[in-house]
Amino acid sequence: MVELLPEEVFTNLNNRFIDVSTKSGIYLKYIFFNLLHKLPNIQLSKNNNQLDYELDEDYDFTNLDDKKRFILRYMIYGIATSELSFLTSKRTLYENINENEDSEKNGKILSKPIFKNWEGNIVYKKLNNEEYWFLETDIETINK
Secondary structure: OHHHOOHHHHOOOOOOEEEEEEOOOHHHHHHHHHHHHHOOOOEEOOOOOOOOOOOOOOEEOOOHHHHHHHHHHHOEEEEEOOHHHHHHHHHHHHHOOOOOOOOOOOOOOOOOOOOOOOOOOEEOEEOOOOOOEEOOOOHHHHOO
């Protein structure tokens, strides 16, 4: 499915991707790797006015960790429909992104943390009835 998208989609820093019913996180992971390989190696300042959103820090895409953090923070989102799909998607996307690189990082995927919260950009909300899980309706999370 991702291969059917035009290549220009993966070179625009203002584009964002969301999986509204993420299960395993594989779709988001394919999008992540396409963005990683196709985004230009540029430097972004948090005062940069070419973007449709504000940055929390400066990013240098020649540094692979900076590029990965930028993609995961600003370009990829998921909504999980169950606790299991939430945890699986998080693991697929946030813990396995270095599978083709040096495995001597002792569980660290990046030199700096990706997010300040533990959920990242994959959201869900548990209701009082413990049998059901529903997506979070907080639009601010998606519109970061």
